[in-house]
Amino acid sequence: MAYKVMIDAGHGGADFGATYNGRQEKNDNLRLALAVGEILSENGIDVEYTRTTDIYQTPFEKATLGNQSGADFFISFHRNSSPEPNQYSGVETLVYDKSGEKLDMAENINGALGELGFQEIGVTARPGLVVLRRTKMPAVLIETGFLxxxxxxxxxxxxxxxxxxxxxxxxxxxxxxxxxxxPSAENPVYYRVQTGAFKNRANAENMLYELQDKGFPAFLLYQDGVYKVQVGAFRNLSNAVKMENTLRRAGYSTWIDASPASY
Incomplete structure (x- = not known):
């Protein structure tokens, strides 16, 4: 299934969002929203944006753009703030309520950012926020650290x-x-982290042995005319995301593959 995601950079224009020592939240939000949107597009996701420049939109306008797009998910980028500088630290994701796909996505995002060194504050239900309440699709608001x-x-x-x-x-x-x-008891689904796909088996084996020498549980899979090098087999998606982040820090380009155990 092809997915469409609406990416929202919080604040904008005359609405700076949080500010600190000349830093404006609206700029961080836009920069990160565009970067994430580009990666999603490169991986086959249909991406639309509420804004790509420094313009002001009301939260209701943002939600309306999301609804009119027919997107499957709405993801809003923000940064947190506290009453006093250096009072709090960490990442937090906000959802309308703690249920369904939006909760899964929020928890996965929190876990992935926690692997990079952010403190994980957790997932918080905020039904009063317009971009979470007025959107007709699952919506997540990411607070990427305190500004x-x-x-x-x-x-x-x-x-x-x-x-x-x-x-x-x-x-x-x-x-x-x-x-x-x-998944079922007879056909459970596992998440594997792919690090490469090669036409030449020798090239695939070189990566395989390199990963194994570094202690990664890597294996080789031949499918669709290519040799795929994959790592691990996780029942829990968050564990696969953690492995993916570890491999990326080790210098590998990765992709999470989900497939039945009989795959």
Whole structure:
């Protein structure tokens, strides 16, 4: 199934969002929203944006754009703030209520960012937020660290590419989870992290042996005319996301594959 995702960069224009030492939340939100959207597009997701420039929209306008797009998911990017500088730290995801696909996606995003060093505050139900209440599709609002906490800003800046990739991977992993066959005792679904696909078996084996030498549970799979190098077989998607982040930090390009055990 082809998915469409509406990406929302929170605030914009005259609405700066949180501010700290000249830093404006609206700019961080837009930069990260565009980066995640680009990765999703490269992986076959139909992506639309509430904004791609520095313009102001009311929350109701953002929700309306999402509804008019016919998107399957609405993902809003924000950064948190506290009454005093350096008072709090961590990532948090907000949802209308703690149920369904939106909760799965929120938990996966939290876990992926936690692997990068953010403290995981958790998933919080915020039914009063317009972009969560007025959207007709599952919606998640990501608070990517506190804008007025130096530690979170340093992590946001130094690992920006990894943050974008981790969020995108968590989204893609959740979408994969929705499209695979419903697992059963006879046919459970496992998540495997793919690090490469090669026409030449020798090239695949070189990567396989390299991964195994580093202690990764890697294996080789021949399918559709290519040799696929994959790592692990996880029943829990969040564990696969954690492995994916570990492999990315080790320098590998990855993709989460979901398939029945008999695959």
């Amino acid at each position: 007025n906490t130096d530690q979170d800003n340093a992590l946001f800046d130094s690992q920006f590419d990894e943050i974008a990739q981790s969020i995108a991977s968590a989204i893609l992993g959740t979408l994969d989870e929705q499209t695979v066959e419903t």
